[in-house]
Structure formats: C-alpha cells, structure tokens
Amino acid sequence: MSELREIAMKSKAWPFDEARKLLKRFKKGTPEKGYVLFETGYGPSGLPHIGTFGEVARTAMIQHAFTVLSDIPTKLVSFSDDLDGMRKVPGNVPQQEMMEEHLQKPLTDVPDPFGTHDSFGAHNNAMLRRFLDTFGFEYEFYSSTEYYRSGAFDQVLLRAVEKYDEIMAVMLESLRAERAQTYSIFLPISPKSGRVLYVPMKSVNAVDGTITFDDEDGEETTLPVTGGNVKLQWKPDFGARWAALGVDFEMYGKDHSTNTHIYDKICRILGAPAPAHYFYEMFLDEKGEKISKSKGNGVSIDEWLTYASAESLSYFMYQKPNTAKRMHFDVIPKAVDEYHQQLRAYVDQEPAQQLNNPVYHIHKGDVPQSDMVVPFAMLLNLASVSSAETKDAMWGFINKYAPDASPEANPVMDEAAGFAVRYYHDFVKPTKVFRTPSDQERAALTDLMAGLKDVDVAKAMIDKKNADMGKEPADLSAYALDNGDDLQALVFAVGKNHGFENLRDWFQAIYEVLLGASQGPRFGGFAALYGVDETIALIESGLKGELLA
Structure with missing residues (x-):
C-alpha cells in the first residue's frame, strides 16, 4: 500500500470517511459491471441552482477520495429526470401563458420558453451540462426520457410489472388512506393528450407487460410499460433507476432521508443491492427558506461566478455538508479569503494535514499556489474608498503595496480585483451608511x-x-x-x-x-x-x- 493511501485510510476529512464506508462494499474487488458507479440526480423542472452544483461537487470529492483508497475504476453519472410531468410553471421563466398550456406534459415535450432548444427539459439539461463543464467535472450525462423511450429501462419496467404487488405493498405503507385508493407505481403517458397521468390502474398484466387504465376522456386504454409509454412514480423511480444502472453511491438532500428505506426496498425487490447514501443539509436563502428551482431564490451559479471564482464556490460546498447553508451574497467574500488562506497553508503542511485541507479535495490533489497578495475583503474596501470603476484603477494601489505583482504574474489576483469592483458596486455601495464620530x-x-x-x-x-x-x-x-x-x-x-x-x-x-x-x-x-x-x-x-x- 502506498504511503499516500495509508495516510488517506486514516484521514478525518469527510470525503475519505465516506469513501472508506463505500470501499467496504467491494471486499471482493471490482464489481461485475467493471466500475463503481456514483450518481447525482437532477430534476429539470426549473433552472439549475447552486444546490445542484453542491451535490455534484461533493459527490466528485468522494469519488476522488475513493480512487485514492482503491484501484477499482469509477464513473460519475448525472441523471436528469426529464420525463417528469411539468406540475407547475416556474416563476422565473418567460412565456408563462404558453407554458400553462403544457402542464403535466413531460418536460422534454414542453416547448422551450427561451426559444433556444427543442424543449424546456432540453434547455435545462443544457444549463446543467454547461455548468458541470465549466467546473471541469468528469461525468456522463443520462436522460430519463432517452432511457425510457430507447428501451434501456424496459427490463427493469417488466420486472416492476412482475413485482407490482410487492412494490405496491411497500408504497402503500407510506401513503395516507385516501391517496392509497388511487395510487399506482406506474404513470401512463396519455397517447391522446401527451400528459403524464396520475390515475389508478384497472389491471396490471405481468404476462404481456401491460397496464390498463382510463384515459382523461374516460376511454379504457391499455399500454405496454416499455418503450416510453409509462414512467414510474418518483419514489419507485429512484429504486428502479438504481437497479437498472447498478448505482453504488448517491448523495441527496436531507429531505429525501425519510424515503430512503422505500427506495432501498424497491431496488432490492427489483433484483439489485441498494447503493450507499450520504445526506447533506439543505441550502437556504437569506430568509432561511429552502432554495427552489421554481422560485429561483438564493444565489445562482452564474451570480456567484459574477463575483468570485469557481474554486471559492467549491470551497463553500466542501465546508460542513451536514450543516444547513444560507446562500446569500454576503457569504462570497468570506469564502474567497478562506479558500486562499487554505491554499497558502497547504504548502507547508505535512501530508496528513494536506489530506484534511479542503483545497486537496477541491483540486483532486493537484493544488495550485495562491497569487492573492491582497485579501478579497481588503480589495472590497479598497474599491469602496477609491470609488474604483475598473480593476486597472485597483492595480494602481496594489502595486504600491506589492510592487512585484502584476496582472500577468498574478492572474487570480487580477480576476479578483475585477470581482471586487463588481461586488462593491452591486452590493456594498448601495448599503454604505457613514456616521459622524463621537x-x-x-x-x-x-x-x-x-x-x-x-x-x-x-x-x-x-x-x-x-x-x-x-x-x-x-x-x-x-x-x-x-x-x-x-x-x-x-x-x-x-x-x-x-x-x-x-x-x-x-x-x-x-x-x-x-x-x-x-x-x-x-x-x-x-x-x-x-x-x-x-x-x-x-x-x-x-x-x-x-x-x-
């Protein structure tokens, strides 16, 4: 065992802690599929928010920690639930009236209100992939629509028909009596309206793999569960997806924790072991309310990147994942400065300390040196008192303090100077209140x-x-x-x-x-x-x- 691996086996950093737990599942070595599968889920009912990034970033950190501890190959998958019906129109998108006309249709069948993609689901998937690519994640993108309609999920769907009563028994335990009377694990997609239907089943035929129900107009309709004609309710869908793909690890918010035993049972009923899990606390806006894709509250990914580096956002996500985080603009300067403090500390740390340092996990062990000769908080105050309009004006002061620094030699510092001017004008300047001294x-x-x-x-x-x-x-x-x-x-x-x-x-x-x-x-x-x-x-x-x- 290498020296690094020995140290990592004892590291108290939470990515290593989770990776060690996962490694125990593979005492016999590489699984039959040839790799350990890490999955993150995305519901494209609204634009990606910063919590989505946090889920992928943290999963990637655990994945890297696993590769340090083991030679077993790994894969990271980002799965989009884009066949879900659009249950409400997000408040932060244009063409609200047009969108209302397509309620309950699969997100990939709803027209794109932005006019840039084939569907609303495709637009939001593109947004997700763009920001994952911006941060350099190595991942594969899977679409629910593609997997259901291509037949990739057919085997697990037919298995769900065979095990219908058993899966229903798991679900009915968790439902109120009124809901249980009409509940079905299958959601047919109406061949007439194209909408995802929440209707009871009149029959489920395990022999020919079909379901029978009354369509919206009351006409009795029979559909095969294969080929994208139906999708699974969201709780059964979790377990079925894990079984179909062979998912070994999935991280999700604490709001899912009460349903985990349901997901796990369904996955096992469908013939696969349940994956390992990790729950993180929720992301909140400045009012303490949960961040929502449909509301668009809290700080967006693009907004963070307008005022600070991608690395500072990763640092924020690394910190205390089991603690609820308020995502508002005031947290940005602190995250920037703490990130660079950790970079500077990393250089002189012993290997064991380095593996506990957040920057090791942010940069997957390839940690750069900080060229920030002035803290970001100080740059903000410099922008304030100098009324700087551009980062060039900031450099006039920076060079008095650090004559050897330059935009070319200190590119991160140069970028931060521009961020500071932007942040000052948008957030600090409007709130400044001076007073007279006592x-x-x-x-x-x-x-x-x-x-x-x-x-x-x-x-x-x-x-x-x-x-x-x-x-x-x-x-x-x-x-x-x-x-x-x-x-x-x-x-x-x-x-x-x-x-x-x-x-x-x-x-x-x-x-x-x-x-x-x-x-x-x-x-x-x-x-x-x-x-x-x-x-x-x-x-x-x-x-x-x-x-x-």
Missing part, C-alpha cells in the same frame, strides 16, 4: 492621523500604550509607516490610549466613520495598501463629515 472617537482618529504623519509620534503612542499596560518598551528601531503590521500596532495603541475597553468598538468606529460599514479589513494592512497619505486624507474627510454626502 467625541472619544474624534480624539482617537485625530491622534491616529498624527501618528500616520510622523513615525516618531507613532512610536511614542506605542510606547505609551506599552507603559500603561505594564509592558516593556518594544523595539521600534525598524518601525515603518509603510508596513501593515507596524501600522496595525499604531491603530491598536491609539485605541488603548483613548480608553476603548473593548477594542472591537474602536475598530467598528473606524469602519463606520471611514468606510460606511460596521465591519472591515485589518486596518493597518488596509492603510498600507491604500497608502498612508491617502488614509490621512480619508480620516480628514471623515472628521469633517464630508463622507456623509
């Missing part, structure tokens, strides 16, 4: 300005702070007004010297008076980036009340 804050800001103007004054302030705290004088021989750490020491000393018992109140005052926000960057580093002279001018404007306008 008497205590005004005196402290005046002293801070004096220390920024004269290095000797700054040193004296730091010495006073140390003396008042009973500390030995610091060695300030190398103190400089262009060093972020030294400037931070000055800010800290001024707060202490002016009696701020909780220095958090002092820093909050700086942010609210000078930046128009209640939170902000490490101010010493920000002053070094923005420029000492520029910071002095900013403080003067804040003291005069000019920023209030």
Whole structure:
C-alpha cells in the first residue's frame, strides 16, 4: 500500500470517511459491471441552482477520495429526470401563458420558453451540462426520457410489472388512506393528450407487460410499460433507476432521508443491492427558506461566478455538508479569503494535514499556489474608498503595496480585483451608511492621523500604550509607516490610549466613520495598501463629515 493511501485510510476529512464506508462494499474487488458507479440526480423542472452544483461537487470529492483508497475504476453519472410531468410553471421563466398550456406534459415535450432548444427539459439539461463543464467535472450525462423511450429501462419496467404487488405493498405503507385508493407505481403517458397521468390502474398484466387504465376522456386504454409509454412514480423511480444502472453511491438532500428505506426496498425487490447514501443539509436563502428551482431564490451559479471564482464556490460546498447553508451574497467574500488562506497553508503542511485541507479535495490533489497578495475583503474596501470603476484603477494601489505583482504574474489576483469592483458596486455601495464620530472617537482618529504623519509620534503612542499596560518598551528601531503590521500596532495603541475597553468598538468606529460599514479589513494592512497619505486624507474627510454626502 502506498504511503499516500495509508495516510488517506486514516484521514478525518469527510470525503475519505465516506469513501472508506463505500470501499467496504467491494471486499471482493471490482464489481461485475467493471466500475463503481456514483450518481447525482437532477430534476429539470426549473433552472439549475447552486444546490445542484453542491451535490455534484461533493459527490466528485468522494469519488476522488475513493480512487485514492482503491484501484477499482469509477464513473460519475448525472441523471436528469426529464420525463417528469411539468406540475407547475416556474416563476422565473418567460412565456408563462404558453407554458400553462403544457402542464403535466413531460418536460422534454414542453416547448422551450427561451426559444433556444427543442424543449424546456432540453434547455435545462443544457444549463446543467454547461455548468458541470465549466467546473471541469468528469461525468456522463443520462436522460430519463432517452432511457425510457430507447428501451434501456424496459427490463427493469417488466420486472416492476412482475413485482407490482410487492412494490405496491411497500408504497402503500407510506401513503395516507385516501391517496392509497388511487395510487399506482406506474404513470401512463396519455397517447391522446401527451400528459403524464396520475390515475389508478384497472389491471396490471405481468404476462404481456401491460397496464390498463382510463384515459382523461374516460376511454379504457391499455399500454405496454416499455418503450416510453409509462414512467414510474418518483419514489419507485429512484429504486428502479438504481437497479437498472447498478448505482453504488448517491448523495441527496436531507429531505429525501425519510424515503430512503422505500427506495432501498424497491431496488432490492427489483433484483439489485441498494447503493450507499450520504445526506447533506439543505441550502437556504437569506430568509432561511429552502432554495427552489421554481422560485429561483438564493444565489445562482452564474451570480456567484459574477463575483468570485469557481474554486471559492467549491470551497463553500466542501465546508460542513451536514450543516444547513444560507446562500446569500454576503457569504462570497468570506469564502474567497478562506479558500486562499487554505491554499497558502497547504504548502507547508505535512501530508496528513494536506489530506484534511479542503483545497486537496477541491483540486483532486493537484493544488495550485495562491497569487492573492491582497485579501478579497481588503480589495472590497479598497474599491469602496477609491470609488474604483475598473480593476486597472485597483492595480494602481496594489502595486504600491506589492510592487512585484502584476496582472500577468498574478492572474487570480487580477480576476479578483475585477470581482471586487463588481461586488462593491452591486452590493456594498448601495448599503454604505457613514456616521459622524463621537467625541472619544474624534480624539482617537485625530491622534491616529498624527501618528500616520510622523513615525516618531507613532512610536511614542506605542510606547505609551506599552507603559500603561505594564509592558516593556518594544523595539521600534525598524518601525515603518509603510508596513501593515507596524501600522496595525499604531491603530491598536491609539485605541488603548483613548480608553476603548473593548477594542472591537474602536475598530467598528473606524469602519463606520471611514468606510460606511460596521465591519472591515485589518486596518493597518488596509492603510498600507491604500497608502498612508491617502488614509490621512480619508480620516480628514471623515472628521469633517464630508463622507456623509
């Protein structure tokens, strides 16, 4: 066993933990089909949302962890339930009236309201595949419509006819009495209207593989279950799909967890072992409501990529999958900076620590180095105080702070500068609220300005702070007004010297008076980036009340 595999066997990272559980199922080696199948499901009743990405990203992380632990080949499949009937018109698509005319028809038979694809289902499938391709996932795309209509599911459907009573018994246990009276595992597709019908069966014939029911007009109709004439209800469909494809692992949201025993039983009835599962907590919008494809609430994939990198989104998805996540725009800057913190930490970590680092799983072990010489949160504040309109304006400040950096040498930093300008104008600028300082804050800001103007004054302030705290004088021989750490020491000393018992109140005052926000960057580093002279001018404007306008 390789050294890496030995370390991975003991790693506490959740992808390795899940991969180890899955590996126990294959003690005899490679399964008969030749690979371990990881599946993710997609319901194309609405546009793909960020939760869909999270499901695929996390599954891919477990898949990679499995390949580290084992030489058994793997495959990742993204399966679209596009033969489902459109039960309601999503609120975030055009041509609502036209869409209403096609309710209950399979999504691949509903015209595309955007006019770019053969059907609404095809449009949403294309959206799914585009973003999976954008993130570089290695996957195969399977369509429910194709599998039902091509005959690929015929064998499992005929098996479902044979086992109809047994599967119905599983389902009836979970249904209310009223629903049970009309329930059938089969949903025929009307040969007249083309709609997916929720109707009771008059008979199910296991000999010739047909079902008989009354169509919408009341006419008794018999259809073969094969060839795309019927589809399975969604719970039986889960189990049947697992059986037909030989799925070994599927991850899904916690809202499915109460139905898992049903899916598993049906899969076993149809002759296949149930796959391993992993449940993740739900994605919520800023109001704490579950993200919905039809509502389009929460942050979309395209919106995240408008303001931050794909890698930062993957980092967000890696963190605590068993904890509900609020998907709103405020989480983006934090995710960006934490991702780059992990990149920088990875370089100096021992192998065991590296395998526990999120970036190892995001990049499948091929981890790049960070070229972010300035944190994203600081870039946002720089964009704010400089009223930057383009990333080129940002580089004028960045180069003061890091003369060797450039858009060519630091492409990720260059991209982040553009993201910061965009994010600032769309989210920060509209919410900025400046205030005037209190008497205590005004005196402290005046002293801070004096220390920024004269290095000797700054040193004296730091010495006073140390003396008042009973500390030995610091060695300030190398103190400089262009060093972020030294400037931070000055800010800290001024707060202490002016009696701020909780220095958090002092820093909050700086942010609210000078930046128009209640939170902000490490101010010493920000002053070094923005420029000492520029910071002095900013403080003067804040003291005069000019920023209030």
